[in-house]
Amino acid sequence: MASQYPENRVLIIMTGGTICMRPSPEGLVPARGFLEAGMKPNPSFNDGSKPDPLPVMTDANTEEYLPSLRTPLSTYSRHVRYTSFEFPILLDSSSISSAGWSQIANTIRNNYSRYDGFVVLHGTDSLAYTSSALSFMLSDLGKPVILTGSQASIFALQSDAVDNLLGSLIIAGTFTIPEVCLFFNEALYRGNRTTKVSASSFSAFASPNCDPLAKISAMGAEVNWNLIKRPTAIAGFKVIPDLDTAHVACLRIFPGIKPEMIDGVLRVPGLRGLILETFGSGNAPSGEDGSLTSIIRAAVKRGIVIVNVSQCQTGSVSPLYAPATVLGNAGVVFGHDLTTEAALTKLSFLLALPGLSYEEITKQMQISLRGEMTETAKLQFSHPASGLPSLTDQQSVFTALGYAIAAGNLESVIQLLNGDQFDLLGAKDYAENTAVHLAAVGTNNDVLRELLKRGASIHVRNRAANTPLFLAGKVGNQEAVGLLREAGAHLHIEEVETVGKRNHDM
Numbered sequence: 001m002a003s004q005y006p007e008n009r010v011l012i013i014m015t016g017g018t019i020c021m022r023p024s025p026e027g028l029v030p031a032r033g034f035l036e037a038g039m040k041p042n043p044s045f046n047d048g049s050k051p052d053p054l055p056v057m058t059d060a061n062t063e064e065y066l067p068s069l070r071t072p073l074s075t076y077s078r079h080v081r082y083t084s085f086e087f088p089i090l091l092d093s094s095s096i097s098s099a100g101w102s103q104i105a106n107t108i109r110n111n112y113s114r115y116d117g118f119v120v121l122h123g124t125d126s127l128a129y130t131s132s133a134l135s136f137m138l139s140d141l142g143k144p145v146i147l148t149g150s151q152a153s154i155f156a157l158q159s160d161a162v163d164n165l166l167g168s169l170i171i172a173g174t175f176t177i178p179e180v181c182l183f184f185n186e187a188l189y190r191g192n193r194t195t196k197v198s199a200s201s202f203s204a205f206a207s208p209n210c211d212p213l214a215k216i217s218a219m220g221a222e223v224n225w226n227l228i229k230r231p232t233a234i235a236g237f238k239v240i241p242d243l244d245t246a247h248v249a250c251l252r253i254f255p256g257i258k259p260e261m262i263d264g265v266l267r268v269p270g271l272r273g274l275i276l277e278t279f280g281s282g283n284a285p286s287g288e289d290g291s292l293t294s295i296i297r298a299a300v301k302r303g304i305v306i307v308n309v310s311q312c313q314t315g316s317v318s319p320l321y322a323p324a325t326v327l328g329n330a331g332v333v334f335g336h337d338l339t340t341e342a343a344l345t346k347l348s349f350l351l352a353l354p355g356l357s358y359e360e361i362t363k364q365m366q367i368s369l370r371g372e373m374t375e376t377a378k379l380q381f382s383h384p385a386s387g388l389p390s391l392t393d394q395q396s397v398f399t400a401l402g403y404a405i406a407a408g409n410l411e412s413v414i415q416l417l418n419g420d421q422f423d424l425l426g427a428k429d430y431a432e433n434t435a436v437h438l439a440a441v442g443t444n445n446d447v448l449r450e451l452l453k454r455g456a457s458i459h460v461r462n463r464a465a466n467t468p469l470f471l472a473g474k475v476g477n478q479e480a481v482g483l484l485r486e487a488g489a490h491l492h493i494e495e496v497e498t499v500g501k502r503n504h505d506m
Contacts, residue, residue, distance in 0.1 A: 005078055005079055006077075006461075007078060009054065009081050009116050009117075009173070009493070010081070010115060010118065011083060011111050011114070011117075011119070012083065012119045012120075012169070013104060013118060013120045014085065014090070015090065015093075015122050015123075016087070016121075017092070017122050017123030017124065017150075018123055018124065018151065018153055019121050019150040019153065019154055019161045019164070020034045020038065020153070022153065022155055030090035030091075030092075031155075032090075035069065035084040037155075038154045039069060039154075039165075040069060042162065043072070045069060045165075047070050051069070051070050051081055052068065053065035053067055053083070054066060054068040054081070054082075057107075057110035057114070058085065059106075060106070060110055066083045067083065068081055068083040069083075070082075071169065074174065075219075076174050078173075080169055082169060082173070092125075093124065094123070096122075098242065098243040098244075098348070100130075101134060101243060102241045104120055104130070105138060108138065108145060108239070109237070109238075109239045112143070114493050116172075116459065117143055117144040117173055118143070118146070118172065119165070120134075120146070121148065122147050123149055124149045124150070124151065124204055124205075127149055127182060127196065128194045128196055128341045129344070129345060131147050131180055131181075131194055132191060132192040132194075132339070132346070133345040134147070134191065135179070135180040135190075135191050135342075135345075136240070136346055136349035136370060137243065138180060138239060139237070139239070140231045140235045140237050140488060141237055142178045142231060143176065143178060143237075144171065144176065145172075146171060146181045146182070146183050146188070147168075147181070147183070147191060148165060148182065148183045149184075150164050151201070160185065160202040167186060167188075171183065171216075171221055175214070176459055177214070177228055178230055178455075178457060179370075179371070180192070180370075181213060182194045182205060184204055184205045186216040187207075187215050188216075188221075188223075189205065189210070189212055189213065190210055190229075192339070192342040192345070192346075193207040193208075193342070193371070194206070195207075195208070195340070197313075206313065209314060209315075209337040209374060210227070210374070211224060211227060212224065213228060225423040225426050234452050234487045236488030240353070243349050243352050244272065244348045244349075245344070247270050247272040247351065248272065248274070248347055249268065249273070249274050249275070250275040250340060251265050253277060253278050253279060253285070257285065259291045259292040259295050262295055262296070263295045266295065266299040272305065273304060273305040273351055274299070274304060274305070275307050275335075275344050276307065276309070277310070278309070279310075280311075280315075281310065281315065281318050282308045282309075282310060282323075282324035282335075283323035284308075284323055284324075284327060286323065286326055293327070296327065296331070296332060297331060300330060300332070303358055305333065305347060305358065306331070306332045307332070307338075308328075308332045308334055309335035309338050309339070315337065316337040317334050318334065318336070333365045335365070335366075335373075336373045336374065337373055337374050338372060338373050342372045343365075346365065350364055350365065394422035394424075394427055397416065397424060398422070398424055398427040398428075400416060401413065401416050401424055401427075401435055402435075404416060404447075405439050405447055406438065406442060406443075407443075408442060408443040409444075409447075410446050410450060413450060425451070425456040431462055431463050434456065434457065434460050434462075434468070436448065436452070436460070437460075437462055437466075439451055439468075439480070440468035440469070440472040440477065441471050441475045441477060445480050452483070452484075452487045458484055459489070465492070467489065467491060467492055467495060468484060468489065469491055470495045
């Protein structure tokens with residue numbers, strides 16, 4: 001049954017975890033049929049409309065139509081329609097490995113053009129590791145991928161499962177946040193900034209060095225758009241499927257640690273990288289007569305990448321104290337404010353990339369690839385263009401941007417974006433057209449190219465439920481169509497159906 005209100009489609013990927021578990025004689029075990037048993041009976045997840053099944057690619061070559069549900073009308077006057085794909089083998093998260101991460105990433109890739117967002121249900125024990133890993137594996141991501149779980153099963157009387165799942169579902173089906181995120185206890189975090197801080201509290205996760213990307217309240221979701229990372233390359237979504245976790249170790253420094261303990265780890269056959277958790281700002285004992293430092297220097301000479309991260313939740317590794325400087329001089333990489341989870345998965349990701357030299361890996365470990373570390377702030381100076389309206393609020397500035405796009409005035413567009421304090425890339429006009437919608441039917445495709453390079457979304461639909469690609473094709477702007485396709489744009493599945501019906505009627 002169709003709805004008179006717009007709806008976005010979300011694929012829930014069920015990997016296992018506490019959220020879907022039921023009691024058994026052996027304890028809690030993952031349960032099958034989560035959509036039917038865990039979500040359908042709850043009116044928060046089901047408006048009772050009985051929508052048609054949705055297509056899901058269960059692997060690269062197999063399509064199945066799975067039952068779908070539709071949420072009641074949200075605060076944003078839209079529904080979220082969704083289905084659930086359950087992995088053939090449901091996992092306890094403590095058992096997940098890089099193979100499981102690849103399975104999640106490939107499921108997203110196979111269904112990327114069919115859904116507006118993805119929610120991954122996962123156990124909490126390794127949730128921060130999976131969130132970090134996926135952030136590196138999913139390159140040029142243009143849609144939300146939100147991981148969540150719960151401390152208690154959705155079938156339990158007192159549980160955080162409903163709030164975590166519903167919050168993830170609404171955000172993934174409403175906002176085009178092109179990041180791998182983790183949603184827990186009413187907060188949306190950047191996935192590679194999170195760490196688990198409690199085994200029992202509903203506030204199980206924290207993001208110590210990065211504010212939440214969004215928070216849920218009684219008024220809805222408040223998104224901090226200034227923090228959102230957008231893809232800035234004109235390239236389509238792709239998956240880097242493998243991480244080299246088998247050749248990376250993690251070691252926590254403690255008072256009195258013997259140098260030979262560290263040497264033993266560094267001589268594990270096949271070891272290529274080590275995450276060293278040190279004290280404070282990156283300090284570690286040098287050992288008697290500098291023996292520990294000598295061991296580390298020798299390992300670096302053998303080509304092992306050693307990354308220094310802090311045991312503290314907040315703060316950053318830096319050469320503030322002499323012991324940290326000594327490690328740096330021995331060839332250890334400063335991990336700045338990387339979490340251990342992000343450091344391990346990032347290093348595993350870089351080691352798996354073909355052709356990267358030792359120097360290139362160490363360089364990329366110290367720069368932000370997916371927002372996983374705090375970048376040094378850079379001052380920007382710009383001068384307002386003459387004749388532009390007073391930049392008093394988002395509406396007036398976006399109107400100015402719209403006029404500049406319509407006129408094909410690339411210089412004015414650049415000036416407005418350089419001084420942007422109003423999230424112009426995410427703003428919409430009265431018809432819910434974004435700047436990319438306007439540029440797709442504009443007169444100067446260099447404007448469209450500039451917007452794409454700055455990370456403007458190609459997947460947002462306007463009030464008529466049209467993507468920029470659809471509009472570009474409708475007006476015959478083939479250059480814009482090619483540019484949008486190059487950036488990874490595709491017609492929404494409803495547009496595909498509309499185009500097919502129109503062609504059939506003709």
